[in-house]
Structure formats: C-alpha cells, structure tokens
Amino acid sequence: MSDIEIRPATAGDIPAIVALLADDALGAKRESPDDLTPYRAAFARLVDDPNQHLVVAVRDGRTIGTLQLTVIPGLSRRGATRSVIEGVRVHSDERGSGLGTRFIEWAIDASRREGCQLVQLTSDATRIDAHRFYERLGFEASHLGFKYQL
C-alpha cells in the first residue's frame, strides 16, 4: 500500500474517474462513460470551489480509486463545520486490499485539517458490506438518508 498516492483530481483524470463510477452495481445504471460531456461540465463547476476535494488514488500511473469530500460550514452543533463524503469507488481489482480503509482515513484526516467536527456520508440501504465497512472504521449509522429526485 505504500506506493499509493492520493491527490486532487485533474481534468485528465475524468475518464478514469467515470470508469470507476460506472464499475459498480448501482453506478452501471446511472453513468454514461461513453459521453464525458456532462462530467467535464461538472468538473469545471467544482474544481475552483475550495470546499470541494475530488481526489484520486493512483498507483504506478493507474487510477485505482476516487472520492469526493465536501466541507460544509454551518450554525448547528455550536457552529460545527462538517464534511460529506460522496462517490467513493475502489477499482474492482483492488477491493479488499485495504485501499478503501486508507481512503476513508485520508478523508477523516483531511476533514480534521479543514477544521471539521463531524464527517458524514450516506450509503445506499442495499450496500450491506459497505455499512459493515463504515461501522468498522468508527462511523455510526445514526441517521436515515432521504433522497428526492428532481
């Protein structure tokens, strides 16, 4: 694991990130790796936002993971800043390698550096293995996550 670099994503990483997003039971139905136009537009919208941290994990020039960390200042909980983790993907060849753990630990450390008091994420109710994974890392499944499609 020592030769893995976790770094901010660049525009050149978009094809690899989209491939990772699509290589997933739920993502396969939701992504369009053959048309990168909407992804490039989204990247342009987030890249200059200092509260958005879209990162990739790279080993030997190969992109093997991605996640997005968003920093959200707010008034509740005595003015607590929280972070939200979204879009966590680890390449299928690398699952079970410890990269997921290292990735989430990176996100926790980055949240601390950003002055956050709370890290949160939602996980689809069908992703039972992911729930066990987050609980092992110290996350508490204290909430229900609601979504509304526009």
Next chain:
Amino acid sequence: MSDIEIRPATAGDIPAIVALLADDALGAKRESPDDLTPYRAAFARLVDDPNQHLVVAVRDGRTIGTLQLTVIPGLSRRGATRSVIEGVRVHSDERGSGLGTRFIEWAIDASRREGCQLVQLTSDATRIDAHRFYERLGFEASHLGFKYQL
C-alpha cells in the same frame, strides 16, 4: 401562511437561529444559546460561499424557522449537482402549521433553480415523525446516514 417571508439569513438573525436550533429535543443538548461566539464565526465562514444558503422564515418580524441548503456539484450520476438540506427547525408554536412543508418545498424549488438533479438530507433515526413528513413530501428513505465525530 401567505405573510411568511423566506429570505437569506443576516448576522442579525444569529440569536434567533440559535434559539431555534436549541429549541429541539436533540438540539437542546448540542447548542449553547448563551454563547454566540462560535455561531458568529461559523456564519462568517458560510455567508460569502455561493453554494451555502442559510435562510430564515419570518412572519410579522418574528423568526419562526431556519434551514440550510448546500449545493454540491459532483461527477457521479452523470455529473449531477445535488443539494443537501441541514438544520431544519420550525418554532414550537408553529409546528403543524404547514410551515415545514412550505419550507421544504422552498428548498426543493431553490435546488431546481440551482440546477440540482437530487435533493438529499439525513434525519436522526429517532425522529420518526420527521421521517413520515419527508416521505409525504416525496423523499425516499433509500440510504443509511453515517456520522463520525472528530
């Protein structure tokens, strides 16, 4: 309900917002309405961020509700922008008045104006009435919400 204004919060609204945050079964343990210092610092951190929309509902000069809407651009779901609703509070005198519904409908409309494809929120697992409320408004409890305290 026609005389309620929903508008961006200003620094002058901080005491009323904190009173609303504290007037809640969970918030009572987490907030410090007698010391506004951390709230003023948090407000300064979010007020100039174009992706943060901290709003209040006001009637006859009285602040009767607050919520925070955060816009999060991202690559997943074909470059979907999502919004996250946090810190929803309605004054205890106003619960059951329809303000909650109007407030969430405002957040959904604002999300649409911001180009979002998805609105999401988490609700503490103990807030059973809130879960029914969000489901009635069309939200789906499709996810588990995990938190990690730093």
